[in-house]
Structure formats: C-alpha cells, structure tokens
Amino acid sequence: MITIKSDREIELMKIAGSIVYETHQYLKPYVKPGIKTIDLDRMAEDFIKSKGATPSCKGYEGFPYTLCISVNDEVVHGFPSEYKLKEGDIVSIDICACYKGYHGDSAWTYAVGKISDDDKYLMKHTEKALYEGIKQAVVGNRVGDISNSVEVYAREHNLGVVKELVGHGVGTNLHEDPNVPNYGEKGKGPLLKAGMVIAIEPMLTFGDESIYVDDNEWTIKTDDESNAAHFEHTVLITENGPVCLTGDEKNG
Numbered sequence: 717m718i719t720i721k722s723d724r725e726i727e728l729m730k731i732a733g734s735i736v737y738e739t740h741q742y743l744k745p746y747v748k749p750g751i752k753t754i755d756l757d758r759m760a761e762d763f764i765k766s767k768g769a770t771p772s773c774k775g776y777e778g779f780p781y782t783l784c785i786s787v788n789d790e791v792v793h794g795f796p797s798e799y800k801l802k803e804g805d806i807v808s809i810d811i812c813a814c815y816k817g818y819h820g821d822s823a824w825t826y827a828v829g830k831i832s833d834d835d836k837y838l839m840k841h842t843e844k845a846l847y848e849g850i851k852q853a854v855v856g857n858r859v860g861d862i863s864n865s866v867e868v869y870a871r872e873h874n875l876g877v878v879k880e881l882v883g884h885g886v887g888t889n890l891h892e893d894p895n896v897p898n899y900g901e902k903g904k905g906p907l908l909k910a911g912m913v914i915a916i917e918p919m920l921t922f923g924d925e926s927i928y929v930d931d932n933e934w935t936i937k938t939d940d941e942s943n944a945a946h947f948e949h950t951v952l953i954t955e956n957g958p959v960c961l962t963g964d965e966k967n968g
C-alpha cells in the first residue's frame with residue numbers, strides 16, 4: 717500500500733530529512749585518509765541521538781550499525797569497521813534517521829583525498845542520474861518514468877545499473893511501497909500523487925552490473941571488484957514538483 721502523508725506527517729518527515737542532511741554535513745570534514753569507518757559510525761550515532769532522533773538502520777532486520785559505509789567495490793550495506801580510509805578510496809555513506817516515528821534516508825559517495833579520474837566520472841554521473849530521477853518525481857508521472865530516466869542516463873554514460881536493490885517509499889517504515897527500481901519503462905508502474913514520499917537511489921558501476929553478497933550476509937559487492945557509487949535522497953511529491961527532504965546538490 718502506498719501511503720499519502722498528511723501535512724503533520726510531512727512536517728515530521730522534513731525534520732527527519734534535515735537531521736539526515738545535517739549528519740552528512742557533520743561527517744563530511746572527517747571523511748579523510750586515516751579515519752576508521754567505525755569512528756564515523758559512532759560519531760553519526762551520537763549526532764543523530766543529539767538531535768532527538770534514532771538511527772533507523774541499527775537493528776533493522778538485524779543490521780548492526782548506524783551507518784552503511786561502503787568502500788570502493790562495496791555497493792551498499794557495508795559494515796563500519798577498523799578499516800582506515802586511505803587516499804584514493806571512494807566511500808558511500810548511507811544515513812537513515814527516525815524522528816518521532818518518521819524516517820529520512822540519504823546516501824552519498826565521497827572522495828577520500830585525491831581520487832582517479834574514472835572514479836570522479838562514476839561519482840559525478842551517479843549523482844546526476846539521481847537528479848534525473850528526481851526531476852521525474854512529479855504528480856501524474858509513474859514510478860517507471862523515474863526508473864527509466866535513471867537507467868537511460870546511466871546507459872548514455874556507459875555506467876552499469878545494479879538491479880538487485882531498489883529505491884522505495886519512506887514513512888513510518890524505512891522501506892514502504894512502492895519499489896523504485898533504477899531501470900524500467902516510461903509510463904509503467906504506480907501513479908505518483910501529492911503527499912507520497914520516496915527514496916530514489918541509483919547504484920551505478922563501471923559497466924559490469926553483477927554483484928554478490930559478502931560473507932557477512934549484508935554487504936553487496938561488485939563481482940568484477942570495480943568501484944561503485946550510490947546517491948540517494950528522500951523526496952516528497954507535491955503539486956509544485958519534487959521537494960528533496962534530505963538536502964540538495966550541496967551535499968556533495
């Protein structure tokens with residue numbers, strides 16, 4: 717069932733979204749060579765709690781951490797660890813927070829120090845693919861219009877689309893209907909209405925799209941061990957167009 721949020725719910729979701737956005741801004745200066753990813757996780761947990769929210773991922777279906785931190789060939793659901801980020805890594809940080817029962821969800825891929833031109837290309841165009849999707853999040857469109865625009869943009873830039881994981885509705889549950897795949901046909905899928913909130917989250921690779929699940933049973937990695945990028949925003953659909961609840965281009 718796809719829920720339509722009331723004005724009161726939208727106010728709470730705006731707060732949840734802004735806490736997620738602020739957590740990204742708080743962490744960003746620390747995403748430097750030498751920091752342990754587990755330290756970023758602890759900092760995020762403390763920060764989210766200091767805002768009167770709770771980390772949605774921690775305990776979600778048994779996920780053990782506040783953040784999903786996915787380095788290089790890890791696509792999503794990476795475990796924070798004793799690993800120290802090093803110059804040239806790219807790291808996706810996926811942040812979910814719950815405020816008064818409502819969730820916000822946003823992922824961003826960051827460069828650690830100086831990175832390769834290929835990785836810059838991957839990150840730039842994965843972010844742009846997200847915004848191509850957001851542009852389609854308008855009343856009267858269908859989910860397939862979002863999915864198709866992300867896929868077409870990725871294909872035009874010779875990037876691979878990870879198909880096993882999809883965007884989703886967001887509300888009192890972190891994952892709600894509808895599924896929002898990063899591939900599909902225009903004009904297909906559920907109709908978009910004002911008051912729906914969805915997370916749009918392209919996960920793109922250098923062409924080979926196949927992935928596997930790590931031994932920890934959570935972390936998704938590319939089969940060919942090439943790097944992947946992940947950009948995600950929680951978006952409210954309104955009569956006046958999409959409203960990004962978790963920030964804007966400034967996140968990067």
Ligand code: MF3
Pocket residue numbers: 772773774776777779784793810811812821822823915
């Ligand atoms: N942003 C992630 C997603 O939508 C949240 C994962 S939470 C986890 O898939 F607990 F499943 F890791």
Ligand code: CO
Pocket residue numbers: 821883884915917948
């Ligand atoms: Co999500």
